[in-house]
Amino acid sequence: MITLTEENYIKAIYHLGKQGRENVNTNALAEAMNTKASSATDMIRKLAEKDYANYKKYKGVTLTESGKDIAINIIRKHRLWEVFLVEKLNFTWDEVHELAEQLEHIKSQKLIDELDAFLGHPTHDPHGDPIPDKNGEFTFVEKIVLSQAQEHQTYSCLGVNDSSTEFLQYLNKNDIGLGSTIEVVHIEPFDKSINIKANGKLLTVSQSVAKNLYLKKL
Amino acid sequence: MITLTEENYIKAIYHLGKQGRENVNTNALAEAMNTKASSATDMIRKLAEKDYANYKKYKGVTLTESGKDIAINIIRKHRLWEVFLVEKLNFTWDEVHELAEQLEHIKSQKLIDELDAFLGHPTHDPHGDPIPDKNGEFTFVEKIVLSQAQEHQTYSCLGVNDSSTEFLQYLNKNDIGLGSTIEVVHIEPFDKSINIKANGKLLTVSQSVAKNLYLKKL
DNA sequence: ATATATTTTTAGTCTAATCTAAATATTTAT
DNA sequence: ATAAATATTTAGATTAGACTAAAAATATAT
Incomplete structure (x- = not known):
């Protein structure tokens, strides 16, 4: 044990x-x-x-290999619980970490399998980190920050780097959340501010915002 | 602490x-x-x-009073988790107890409040035991077993006494679950077997089944 | 009412995980 | 290459929660 x-x-x-x-x-x-x-x-x-x-x-x-297996399993549990808390229980991205630190130690294979299915087998947690599957395999996704995005390309929101309440509230206000579709309309060469279409709505974001939003190419 | x-x-x-x-x-x-x-x-x-x-x-x-408060809060958490496991994660009534013994120790007021809301503020767990509310108050419901039910009366299923796999599988097979509506059509005086309409379907159950099913009057 | 049985407490150990202080290795700087 | 600084390990103590064995209190039976 x-x-x-x-x-x-x-x-x-x-x-x-x-x-x-x-x-x-x-x-x-x-x-x-x-x-x-x-x-x-x-x-x-x-x-x-x-x-x-x-x-x-x-x-x-x-x-050792068996040590890594244990670590990966804990990480899997931690990240699945984070998704549950954010998607089902109205937690914000920054509230979930310490609670997931408790939940990750609950021992039940069935619980974690069922939770995974209940959440639709998510591949990433609310911070954009990959969730290992049942066999410990990570889904590799090229993760970039919005500030490195290309004009006219469409992305999906994976998570955040800065998880301060202010930043999360800013995102909420602008309807940007996990899985939001973000199209880069124009990058202003002068100040590198970025015009995006987030879930259909046009919005200009500053560099400091752009540096903290993780995306994957669609 | x-x-x-x-x-x-x-x-x-x-x-x-x-x-x-x-x-x-x-x-x-x-x-x-x-x-x-x-x-x-x-x-x-x-x-x-x-x-x-x-x-x-x-x-x-x-x-002491503070000791009781702690006990009631743990019981609240235990029973809410049981409802979650059965209703959302496909656990059967008999699988949940030991897992809830782990989950009941997770410390987060918000978690339990949100879980309660997510489940629709249930008043009873899958075994028919009352779930104390946020203030530690239990909902009192007159709980009877089917074998004590009256002819022509309609009931709602609160839980089970016997939580053996066989019994739960018997109930599943006959579409009886938490909250199922059960109408007592006829009680056979000879062997006390009971004719019920469970979720619309007619069914005859023996005394040994009837003794293990908790109901409340509707 | 006294002996016997049962229950509860005390005294002293044990293990896991921590600590402080001292000892020993390793690394870095001259 | 050696001294000084830093990192790591060892030795011995501490705390929570458990244990065994013995002592003390309470309950029971004649």
Whole structure:
């Protein structure tokens, strides 16, 4: 049986080590976990013993295949819950993260399979991050920010970079949400402001907005 | 901050002591928690210290008002999650309990308020037990079993007593579910078998079925 | 009413996850 | 290449929640 704390360390190693492939330093891990280096060392030892991690003293830690599987499964759960909270329970994009940190530890294969189906097998969460499928495969989507978009091209909104309340409220006001269709009508060479048609409505957005909106080409 | 274990003990005291009003013995509590009497004593001490419980050595334990509030809130969450799992995620009535035991500990007021609204403010869970509202008030509904029903009266299905897979499958096969309308057409005096019209369809059910189906008068 | 049985509490350990402080490796700078 | 700085590990303690075994209180039975 894997404990909640072990799961959280595994997740942190995964994120810090770029999908768990690169070595993660004890100090970096301790900081991510809001704990001390000595505690991180203890946990790394334990994870290595349970064969979730590869560890050589003073050389940092990576995840084993089974460690990665666990991490990916937690990420899948986290992101599916985020979609649920935003799409079904009226949460805003910035409210969901810490709640999903709790929900991701609920243990039930059927729950997560059914939730996935209930949500229509989403491939991305409200921040535009990909949701691994049942087999741990990520859907790769070329993600760009609006400021890198091309004139006359049509895109779909994947998520946001800045998830401040103000920015999300700005998007709401302009009817831009997950999956919104955005057509780049014109890019003003002078100040790089962008004329877009969002869900049919014309709108001019500034660079600072454009830098924080993730899109995929349609 | 209240721990998960504390919450579970409080819930057990609430259930064992008839809404936490009656004294609960250390041994009974230990058995309910699958632990030993000495552990229960330790926890009772702790709960009393935190003012969730009233405790006199050798005299058992009751809940304080704040302890009861906590218990009722956990029960509310548990039962709302059960409704969600059955109504939205295709769980059967007997699959939901242990999963709801995990979900009931998720901490977010907004989550539970929104879930409640999403489900249409249900008053009863899939087992026919009442769901306390936001203020901790239970909807009292006179709950009878089908075997006590009156001829020519119409009822609504509240839940089941026996939640074995076989029984639930029997009900599914006959299109009886939560909220189904059941009219008692005729009670056979010879063997007490009951002729009912369930969701429009005529059906004869035996006493053993009738004893396990909870109804409320319409 | 007293002995016996049962229940509850106490005392002392154990494990997981944390901490501080000290010791040891490794890295960096000269 | 060595000293200083930084990173990591070790050693020993702490806390929550559990355990066993023994002691103490309460309940039961004759």
